[in-house]
Amino acid sequence: MAYEECTVVGRNAVLEAYRSGKTIDKLFILDGCQDGPVRSILREARKRDTLIKFVSKEKLDSLSSHEKHQGVVAIAAAYEYATVEDLFKKAEEKGEAPFFILCDEIEDPHNLGAIIRTANLAGAHGVIIPKRRAVGLTGTVAKVSAGALNYTPVARVTNLSRTIDELKDKGMWFVCGDMGGELMYDLNLTGSIGLIIGNEGNGVSRLVKEKCDYVASIPMKGDIDSLNASVATGVLAFEIVRQRMGK
Template structure:
């Protein structure tokens, strides 16, 4: 769900020019019964740039646009440009470090993503990978919550997380999924080329992604609560990797 405080572009011509400009876009909403020649041009650009889009009814567009004339479409502008997975790996190579990557499986709360970007920057991880659908994107709220980290952390947005981690494994990365019931993260070996997977706030790591992890690790807990907030769990996992890598030098 996008926050109403995030930047939104309304109208056919402004949206078309935005897409032609190559600027980062999170998502496009189109009127379900508004197909015409101009919409076909926009759909072609969306498919070419692989930008998520959704058809919605007029009431939804009216509500989101408030008093603005939306002409049957609006665009959510990304807070910054997305990177490619190859850019994240290239950064690790440039620093002469083993890859250290955070994968987020359908995190929907922008505050969680913003907080995790802040931690990723703090521990010197090389980047974050998120899915294009069913996940919060780089919104204004994420940027604000990250306290500026969004400008320094590479974030790649991919169509298929399972395929992406398979490719990372081929490149020598070891994939550790944070999941209740896994081995103790504080005694597991988290050094070397490392991908940490954090699941969604409500469902955890999806089945296919979990099955493709090399291992499952969990944070030891002694209290009555059985789970941690996604950004807290992710931050603790990132710092444990950071701690082990520092002592392994």
């Protein structure tokens, strides 16, 4: 189900958004504001594990375009998030071994949108993103995905490392992209697989990389040393496609 991405301004509006079941990505509260209505909002936010930030009045003024915010502004998701179980169901419906793309702190909405589009075209059964230090399903992400968000589920998890452990218990194994890895053509990338793509600047985090079964490198012949995150996703994802097709 698609939502119109929006900024929800004011205490009553934010509380009503929570009670109506709207997905709130981020909640901004005026620093030091802890009266009764704000505590009610914070209770709802914590129940849903919303990312909460205490900020200055100037920041709230900017977020609300200077509407009367009463110390509270929320950012609602443009699309509803799936669960990890939804991704498994999609694989089961297609009669295929699960193929998921996991984004380790991707911050640029254009990259995330392009990765979701690539995931759809490569036949991945869904994308997994973390709740913190990463972009959510904003309007820009939806637009760049070129409609793929209507078909490719995106699950948002609290802890990516823990999720990888849980997926390993279900028989999945993991490969991440990194310049220091083995050549991707030399790896067996078939079966029930998760492809992990790292942050635009820092790559895959150490904790996540340690959980990977393989580290894959893309052969590069140019004068610069790295690909954009979404382009790297495309190259690695379609090598997985090639191998899954038995080519």
